[in-house]
Amino acid sequence: MSLSLKMKMKMKMSTGMQKWLVLFRKEWLEIVRSYRILWLPIAFAVLGASQPITSFFMPDILASAGNLPEGTVISIPAPTPPEALAGALSQFGAIGLLLVALSSMGAVSGERTSGTSAMILVKPVPFASFITAKWAALVLLASLSLAAGYGAAWYYTETLFGSVSWRDALPAVLLFALWMSFVGTLTLLFSALLRSAAAAAAAALATAAALSLSASSLPFEQSWNPGRLSALAAGRLVASAASPAGGQTAGDVWLTVAVTAIAMLAALFASARAVRRRPADA
Amino acid sequence: MALLTVDRLTKRFEGALAVDEVGFSVGEGRCAALLGPNGAGKTTTIRMLTGLLAPTAGTIALEGMKPGQDRREWIGYLPQHPAFYGWMSGHEFLVCAARLCGLSKKEAAERSGELLERVGLGAAGKRRIAGYSGGMKQRLGLAQALIHRPKLLILDEPVSALDPIGRREVMTLLGELKSETTVLFSTHVLPDAEELCDDILVMAAGRLAAGGSLAGIRERNRQPVLSLETEGDARSRAWLAAWLKRLPDGFETASATSTGARLVVRDLEAARRTVLRELADENVRVTKLEVGYTTLEDLFLKAVGSA
Ligand SMILES: Nc1ncnc2c1ncn2[C@@H]1O[C@H](COP(=O)(O)OP(=O)(O)OP(=O)(O)O)[C@@H](O)[C@H]1O
C-alpha cells in the first residue's frame, strides 16, 4: 500500500518533470528558430567590445574632430583595465537590459493574443511549469548573451589596457547577471499581467530604473534594494581596484542577493497566478 | 450515466451577460451538439468547460473524477480558431502536445504519426505549420485534441472553416469518433447536428432555449404544419402579407417568405378548411399546399427567434 503510493508519487513527480522539460524545450526551440540565440549574444558582444575600443581611441577621435581651438591639450586619463570593464557593464545596464526586455516582452501576452497559450494550457500542465519554463529559457538566453558580451569586453580590455583579475571580474559579472535576470523576471511578470507587450517592457524597465535610481540617489542605506546590484557589480571592479578594503561589506551584498532572489520567486508566483486566472484572451 | 453535468453556468463580461444560467448534461458515450446562432454564447460556454475561462457562477462536473483531479486530463479541445507555433512542424506540435499529456516519448511519436494520417495530414506532418492552410490547421487542431484519447471531446465549430470536401471528410471522421468517446460540439448548422448527434442543446442569447435527445425533441415538438406557396404575383403577395398579419386563432408562422409561408397549426382539420376557404375567396394563385409536421429547423428558428 505505502509502496504503491510511493511509486505513484514518484510517477507523478517524473511526469511533472517530463512536462516541464517539454515546455522548456519548446521555449528553447523557439529561441533557436527565431534566431534570438544569435542576435542577442551578438548584440551583447558588439556592445561589450565597443566600450573598451572606443575609450581606447577616444583621444584620437577627439583630436580628429578638429573643432577644438588651436593649442588645446587633450588629456583624458586612460581608464584602468577594471574601469574599462566596468564601462562595459554600464552599457549592458542600459542598452543590454533594453534588449533583454524587448526580447521577452511578449512571452505571455503574445501567446495569449495569438491563441497558442490556450492550446497548451488546455492540456493538463501546471500553470507554474508554463511560467517557470519560460523563465528558465529567458534567463539562460540572457546569461549566454551576457557571457558573450562580457567575454568580448574582457578580451579587448586585456589587449588594449591590461589584465583584470578574475577574482574581480567574475563576482562582478555574477552580480550583474542576477540584476539582469531580475529585470527579465519583471518583464515576464508584466507580460503575464498586461495585455500589451510594449507596456510590459516599459513597466519592467521603469521599475528597474526606479529601483536603480532610488538606490543611487536616496540618502539612506538600502541593502535590500535589488537596484543596487549593478552598482555593486561595478564596485567589485572599480572600488576594489582603487582601495582593496573599500566598497560594501560582504554581509550587505548577500542581503541584496537574497532579497533579489526572493523578489524573483514572488514575481514567478504572481505570474503563474495571472496565467491561471486568465490562461487565454477571449 | 451523465459524464458531464453543467449547472447554472453563468458568464458576465463587463456588464453583458454572455451565458445565463445554462444547465445541461451529456451522457457517457453520447454525442451532443451545441446549436445556436452567432453570438449565442457557444464559445463562451465551451471555454468555461475547458477551464480557459473562469465562470462568473455555476458548476461543471465530470462524473468519475477523483477529488482534486485535473479536469483537463479528460478533455480534448479544438478551439474555433486553433492557433499553433508557426515555427514547429505539425508532427512536432503533436509530439509536444502528447508529452504534455503525459505520454512517453515512444507513445507520443507513434500516436502523432497515426493521428496525422487519420486527419489526412500524413504528408504535411514534417512541414512547418506556418505554411499550413486554414483547413490544415483545423485538421491539426482535431488531431491534437485526440492525442491523449480524451473521455470528453469538445469541438468548437469543427467544420465551419472547411471546404465542402474537407467538411465531408471531417464529418465522417466525427461519425467514427463518436463511437469511441463522448463528443460535445458546437455548430450553427442544423443538418450537421442532425447527422451526427444523439442530443442537441439549442442556445440563444446566452440561454439554453431547448435541449434533449434528438428523437425526444422531434417527438415532443411534433406539430402539424401547413406549407403554402403562391405564384408570387403582386396580388398573391399582397394577400399573403396581409393575411399573415391577421392570422386566425390556432395558426402560428414558423417561417415566411414573400411568396409563401410555413404555418404551425393547432387543429389540422379546421386549419385546412380555413385556408382552403380563404384561398378560394381571395382568388389566390396557389402553387402548393402541403400538410406535414414541424422539422427541427422550425424548432431551431422558433427557439432562436423568441429568445
Ligand atoms: N471577452 C469578451 N468580452 C466581452 N464580451 C464577450 C467576450 N467574449 C464573448 N463576448 C460576448 O459574448 C457573447 C457570446 O459570444 P460567443 O463567442 O460565446 O458566441 P458564439 O455562440 O460562439 O458565436 P459564434 O457562432 O459567432 O462563434 C457575444 O455577445 C460576445 O460579444
Ligand SMILES: [Mg+2]
Ligand atoms: Mg463561437
